[in-house]
Amino acid sequence: MKLAIVSLALAASGCSKDTAVEDALQEEWRGTLPASIQLSSLEPWSDGGYAALGYESVDGKRSLMLATRDGTITWIDALPANGPLTMAADGEGHLYVSGTISTATEFLGTTLSAASYPVKFVLKVDGDGKVLWSKLFDEGRTNNFVYDLAAGPEGVALAGTFTGGFSIDDRTLIPGQSTATVALLVRLDPEGKVLVARSYVSTAAVAASLSRASDGDLFLGGTFTGVLTLGATPMASSSGAVFLARLAPDGTARWSRHFSGRGNVDIVPWEDGAALLMRASFVDLGVGRWLTGQVAARTDVDGKVVWARQLGSLLPNGGDRQGAVDARGNLFVGRSLEKPELVDPYYPYPATDTAVAREVVVLDRDGRLGGLLEIKPISANDYPLSLEFGANPDGSVLIGTSDSKSEATNYGTSVTTVIRRLRFGLAGE
Secondary structure (H helix, E strand, O other): OEEOOOOOOOHHHOOOEOHHHOEEEEEEEEEEOOOOEEEEEEEEOOOOOEEEEEEEOOOOOEEEEEEOOOOOEEEEEEEOOEEEEEEEEOOOOEEEEEEEEOOOEEEOOEEEOOOOOOEEEEEEEEOOOOEEEEEEEOOOOOOOEEEEEEEEOOEEEEEEEEEOOEEEOOEEEOOOOOOOEEEEEEEEOOOOOEEEEEEEOEEEEEEEEEEEOOOOOEEEEEEEEEEEOOOOOOEEEEEEEEEEEEEOOOOOEEEEEEEEEEEEEEEEEEOOEEEEEEEEEEEOOOOOOOEEEEEEEEEOOOOOEEEEEEEEEOOOOOOOOOEEEOOOOOEEEEEEEOOOOEOOOOOOOEOOOOOOEEEEEEEOOOOOEEEEEEEOOOOOOEEEEEEEEEEOOOOOEEEEEEEEEOOOOOOOOOEEEEEEEEEEEEOOO
16 A cells, blocks of 8 residues: 655755655555553564564553564563563564563563562563573662663673662672762673673763664663763763764774753664664754754764754654664654644643644655655544654564553553554655
């Protein structure tokens, strides 16, 4: 089914449509997740299917599932995790999952049990839902979190933050100041052996986004206040900043950049550089003006911002992945068609039952707008909860959306999640 490209006036947001990239945006397939599961993470699978992680809106448990290319769920299980829960696929038929538990738990036939709680875990799962290995670490610490994973043939990397101390196997990290919040990176080989465990000296830093470049390097992004040292030169910001760094496999920074501002950060590898995606309260990316709302930028091989676009309204709820790059080098990102009835985009109870639609925006390498797809709520009383992206090896892009009833009394209790597979190509191809 071919979808019409919606033409909108985007001059105010810094985007303009270029007829040279007037392309065709096609929806190849769509399906739904089991009822009442709110999507929180979406990973393309090696056979063209996908892994999905979501919240059970009824009991609060987290559901992990694997689906085939036509959306048939091959296995599903629930986990009563606390705090962030994240996953990453290695492209070779394995899935890594990490989070925190506060009691002994059985998941996919494996018992996770520790001497003290809360405790962090990471496990490796195959395509049949079998746990190949599991590791518990950092027992008894309540202020330490793993926020994101990146995986490949060389294993898995974990990014997060800790205060006071952090431990995994025989490695222990202690911050320079007992009250400092420190950015964290851990790398494990395919068998779960710790290869790297390092902290980055900081006053208050959160490593919230981690992604893998095609050569095995890592892109690390997040926020900090005060001082953060990733490379040879410390970065400083008294009012708050976002940071981006490219790390060698041992965690050493090849380069690092920071920008004044605040917001949620996601990093997506893009050819020899990266896409910096933000739900920004405000940010200065060096383009001559402050940007706010949904922001997309592209960096070169050295981390310098080549261009930046303010796409429009904030998505009321972001996700683990705010965008994806397809095989042709096009960036898929989302934005909200926000209505004035919204009280607060960060805590989005609408003042009325007016539905809020979202758009998928496609940008080429030069930041030119190539296509728009409006994703309307399923019914007039639905409200967007999440929007997730994932790039398939075949050139298509997966997009997952969750919607809930908007009335405050029903908010989050009646959820519908739709997975779409889109493809973007030149008209006539």
